[in-house]
Amino acid sequence: MATLTNAPALRRKARRERLRTLGFLSPWLVGFTVFFGYPLVATVYFSFMHYNQVQAPTFVGLRNWRYVLEQMPLFGPALWNTLWLVVVMVALRVVFGLGIGLLVTKVKSGVGFFRTAFYLPYLAPPVAATVAFVFLLNPGTGPVNDILGSIGIHAPNWFNDPAWAKPSLVLLSLWGIGDLMVIFMAALLDVPKEQYEAADLDGAGAFHKFRYVTWPSITPIVMFAVVTGVVQTMQYYTQALVAGKLASGVSVGPGSVIQPGYPDHSTLTVPQLVYSLGFQNFNTGAACVLSLVLFAIAMAVTTLLMRKRAGLLSADD
Amino acid sequence: MARKLAALAAALSAGALLLTGCANPSTGSAEDDPTKPVTLKFWHGWSEDSEVKAIDASIARFEKLHPNIKVKATGNVTDATVNQALRAGGGDAPDVVSSFTTNNVGQYCSSGMWVDLDPFMKKTGLDKAKVFPKTLLDYTSYQGAQCALPLLADAYGMYYNKDAFAEAGIKRPPRTMSELRRDAVKLTKRTKGGGYERVGFMPNFRLYQNSPDRFLAQWGPTYFGKDGKARLAKGKAAKDFYATTADLMRSQGGYGPLETFRTSFGDEMSSQNAFLTGKLAMHMDGEWRGLFMKGAKFKWGTAPLPVPDDQPETYGRGYLTGTVVGIAHSSTHQNAAWELVKFLTANTDQVVAFANAIHNVPSTKAALTSPKLDSDPTFRAFLDIAQNRYSTALPPSINGGQYVTSLQDFSYGVEAGKVHDLDAGLRKLDDEIDADNLQAQN
Numbered sequence: 001m002a003t004l005t006n007a008p009a010l011r012r013k014a015r016r017e018r019l020r021t022l023g024f025l026s027p028w029l030v031g032f033t034v035f036f037g038y039p040l041v042a043t044v045y046f047s048f049m050h051y052n053q054v055q056a057p058t059f060v061g062l063r064n065w066r067y068v069l070e071q072m073p074l075f076g077p078a079l080w081n082t083l084w085l086v087v088v089m090v091a092l093r094v095v096f097g098l099g100i101g102l103l104v105t106k107v108k109s110g111v112g113f114f115r116t117a118f119y120l121p122y123l124a125p126p127v128a129a130t131v132a133f134v135f136l137l138n139p140g141t142g143p144v145n146d147i148l149g150s151i152g153i154h155a156p157n158w159f160n161d162p163a164w165a166k167p168s169l170v171l172l173s174l175w176g177i178g179d180l181m182v183i184f185m186a187a188l189l190d191v192p193k194e195q196y197e198a199a200d201l202d203g204a205g206a207f208h209k210f211r212y213v214t215w216p217s218i219t220p221i222v223m224f225a226v227v228t229g230v231v232q233t234m235q236y237y238t239q240a241l242v243a244g245k246l247a248s249g250v251s252v253g254p255g256s257v258i259q260p261g262y263p264d265h266s267t268l269t270v271p272q273l274v275y276s277l278g279f280q281n282f283n284t285g286a287a288c289v290l291s292l293v294l295f296a297i298a299m300a301v302t303t304l305l306m307r308k309r310a311g312l313l314s315a316d317d
Numbered sequence: 318m319a320r321k322l323a324a325l326a327a328a329l330s331a332g333a334l335l336l337t338g339c340a341n342p343s344t345g346s347a348e349d350d351p352t353k354p355v356t357l358k359f360w361h362g363w364s365e366d367s368e369v370k371a372i373d374a375s376i377a378r379f380e381k382l383h384p385n386i387k388v389k390a391t392g393n394v395t396d397a398t399v400n401q402a403l404r405a406g407g408g409d410a411p412d413v414v415s416s417f418t419t420n421n422v423g424q425y426c427s428s429g430m431w432v433d434l435d436p437f438m439k440k441t442g443l444d445k446a447k448v449f450p451k452t453l454l455d456y457t458s459y460q461g462a463q464c465a466l467p468l469l470a471d472a473y474g475m476y477y478n479k480d481a482f483a484e485a486g487i488k489r490p491p492r493t494m495s496e497l498r499r500d501a502v503k504l505t506k507r508t509k510g511g512g513y514e515r516v517g518f519m520p521n522f523r524l525y526q527n528s529p530d531r532f533l534a535q536w537g538p539t540y541f542g543k544d545g546k547a548r549l550a551k552g553k554a555a556k557d558f559y560a561t562t563a564d565l566m567r568s569q570g571g572y573g574p575l576e577t578f579r580t581s582f583g584d585e586m587s588s589q590n591a592f593l594t595g596k597l598a599m600h601m602d603g604e605w606r607g608l609f610m611k612g613a614k615f616k617w618g619t620a621p622l623p624v625p626d627d628q629p630e631t632y633g634r635g636y637l638t639g640t641v642v643g644i645a646h647s648s649t650h651q652n653a654a655w656e657l658v659k660f661l662t663a664n665t666d667q668v669v670a671f672a673n674a675i676h677n678v679p680s681t682k683a684a685l686t687s688p689k690l691d692s693d694p695t696f697r698a699f700l701d702i703a704q705n706r707y708s709t710a711l712p713p714s715i716n717g718g719q720y721v722t723s724l725q726d727f728s729y730g731v732e733a734g735k736v737h738d739l740d741a742g743l744r745k746l747d748d749e750i751d752a753d754n755l756q757a758q759n
Contacts, residue, residue: 052424052428054403054429054646055428055429064756071749072752073745073749138580140577140578157576157577157580160576160580249579259725264729265726279400281757282404286756
């Protein structure tokens, strides 16, 4: 009976609790709705509309989807390039970042110098770094090919050769590996010393110490680097665009537009295609379709990696 | 359950209304009185000091004639910026807009982003057919909507190094493609290391203004049939064009070596321009190049580009394009804006003065024959190209210049030797252009 008598008071209390919870959550809820929910709903909505950003949108059913998936010749190359960069660039950045991190933690003297030397390139703005790389690797006037030529190496055309353009972008990204190096360095310095001492007592060599002590300790950081690397590379845009534009040498005046992907679409990425479709051709519907495809791929890969991460890590992690 | 469904429906409806609301940019009006005081915002692409000085002088002349209209000009504006501003709308969006390319006129007209100027011409008694040459009127309209007017034109021809010609024993510029090939080979100078000191004529499509549509104009191609479908594969122009450019490359060392040499060139608009530094003996360019040739260390001349051997009667032709100007759909001062557009495009003295100042081809019939026009023979060659009956401009398309971009992409593949079946490639290109145009339709 007592419960029944207090029922209205309990309901009021529960409502207050809910309101309080919502109050605390509201900054996140507003941010989520404005910066994620609304754009996502709008992207889905416009993917079924013909909309040139001047006239009112009109419903066109699956026409935009069919256009992108069946008729647009650049979709295949852009997707291939993006996935190629995701696999190669992320893998090499992790390996290289970890390798530099290991080296820097092992250095006995001049630690500060080496840490600074490897971190500094990361501070260069992406556009400036890309301009410098294109200049250095210019097959006609750049010093790199001259130096390689003087020692008898026939250097490639780097950013001007479709086979070398993507590897050149990877080289550029490895030059700015400072961010990953710092993260890995922190993780490596955090590995408990006593575990190495125990491994020493057991007679473990350098490889075994890395395999059975270092690697299990830094696995969460490696997974973090891979997942964030995949998401970042899926959005790869600026460096590829600047490198392509500069290396092509094509003049871009007020009446012309930058056509991304030089040479032969080898550096065209999906985000560049989204920009071209949406803001150069004002083909909003098709741009939204491409964005959704990219979003779906990013979600799938990230989910897969997170599941893998769950399997790799123990409860203590 | 019913309440939850109703809430969901309401939320979705609100979302849809919000999306539709956000999707409608502001609209302007032509209800203004052009004799009332007003400040117009005019966006243009000129950025060189001499060019900005010339357009500012034009505006000053206009303001003197229309004391009630002030013009606030913003230079160095790209088409992309204009596009974004007009789509976003707002108080800072321009009233009068210009573009350095005719490629996007079809898109501007079909989308209504630039307003139809015919009602304004009718109101103020401007007979466009009497004032402007037909080719220029064609490239400023799309399917009957005259949403732009020409504000000076550009004609493409050949610049050649007279000293190099004399050294090679060549008496006059080539007139046919086989003469071009022969002279280009004579003028090409290789280094001991296998590189180049000078190339006779580089046809590579990424060289400065060498966009394939410009050189292709010498063959007189038909881009679209009467049904609006792309038809590059059906005519012989494109095939002959690619065969000629491939032959020109092969005879001067091949695509790869030429591309490597091209990457050593300086910026097009700088003193390191490859023609100005003597790395190219012949070069396709527009009439404005003459202004940049003042510091040349060699004698140079201009001529029309050669034509195919089987079309000798068309010699003198060239590719035409130009700056276009229009009124933004979002402008609320469209009648005043029209006064500025009319002055800039149709006032003969203004057009001649501006053309002389920035070394462009005038875009009205009266200005083209004006005695006040610059008498420099290197400039006059381009006036002749502009008036040649075989000279052509690109046809406007609903999808703007996307078909030109597709043609460029395809051409890059052809010149690199990656297209093994040209017929099949051109058919695929036509299909791609048709699919893109269909996608752009409402």
